[in-house]
Amino acid sequence: MPADQQPYPSVWARPRRSRREQQPLSREQIVSAALELLDAEGIDALSMRKLGTRLNAGATSMYTHVANKDELIELVVDEVYGEVEVPAADDPAGWRGAVTRCAHSLRAALLRHPWIASVQGEAGVAYLGPNVMRQNEAILALFEQGGFTLEAADRALNTVVAYVIGVSTSEAAWLTRLARSGRSEQEWAESLWPAAEQAVQDYPRLRKLYAARRNQDVSATRDDEFGTGLQCVLDGLAARFSPA
Template sequence: MPADKQPYPSVWTRPQRPRREQPPLSRGQIVSAALELLDAQGIDALSMRKLGTRLNAGATSMYTHVANKDELIELVVDKVYGEVEVPSADDPAGWRAAITRCARSMRATLLRHPWIVSVQGEVGVAYLGPNVMRQNEAILAVFEQGGFTLEAADRALNTVVAYVIGVSTSEAAWLTTLARSGKSEQEWAESLWPTAEKAARDYPRLGKLYAAQRNQNMSATRDAEFDSGLECILDGLAARFAPQEVRHSS
């Protein structure tokens, strides 16, 4: 199908080309190599030429599976989402516990691959990838098991995912900066403290918050803040959408 006839320029909407013989490289090999390159060097390092060199393969072998770099990124993003723990609607601990574990797993996955946050809004129709669809179907089932209607479950899914991606985007940027500096979080915080203290001099509330955070474990604080924010999200979703008897039992 010509590119201009595609309903949307995405690897998920383009029919697969018929192959008369087995290509020297599989799609899985290409995607795995691209993921290794992205994790090691970041999004700016990815190119079809560099990937071909890494795989010792020519362009023809690559383009058998993907039409361009954008399609390749779609495939890699879906592979990353395959690492997220899929929640179970039959979780005996209840829907909140299942969604909490999934959200924590999603955050951890995104932070293992910090380059991904820079392409989240540019990845075509990523929601059509099989791993993303499997994840979303499972999350919808969990919310339905918790008493949400399907429409409410969809809103809840979008709200939780938006929260996780929003927090993870800021964290990934922070951790990337740290990695480039060669400092630990604690070392960075201590070196930044005099500047932050001076900047907050005329802002007493901020100054009080900064002072309280100075000697805390930065990684543990980020974990606690994520969990606290997620609890607020789930409280709001329960109050808005869950039946009262389910709300109290979960």
């Protein structure tokens, strides 16, 4: 079915071809090559033409599986979500420990592929991808294990994912800029520190906070702040929805 005749312009709305119909170039090969290209060169480097060259394949072979770049991005985003650890509902760590581990795994996956920050709002109906579906179903089960109703579990899932994506998107954009600069995160922070100290001179609370962070490891601080924020989110969800 042509992309412009689909009920919604998404790769997940397109019937997948049977094995007999598939060409020598598979969807999996296309997604793998696109992911490698994105990780190596970033989102601006991705084009159907460049991907075809990388695969030594013509456009016709690729358009058998994806109608355009937007559909390709949907597939690659779902591939990234396939890297996320999703604990079982009966995880011995309990719902909080399991959700915490899953959230950290999601953040790690997003930061391994920092280009994803620029496509989060362009991934179409990414929530229909099989890996996202698997993740969401498992997290709902974890919250139900903690005594949440299904409706409350859905609210909790959306809240946790929004927190992780919100923080990770900012981090990914920052890491992408660092990669372009050729500096390490610590080197960038050290070079920026004199200007930052000068900027907070008239703001006593900020000045005190900046002084306390002067010699901290920037990456470790990000990790700690993410973990603390996540626990605050879970505290709030437990207080509102969990009977335990």
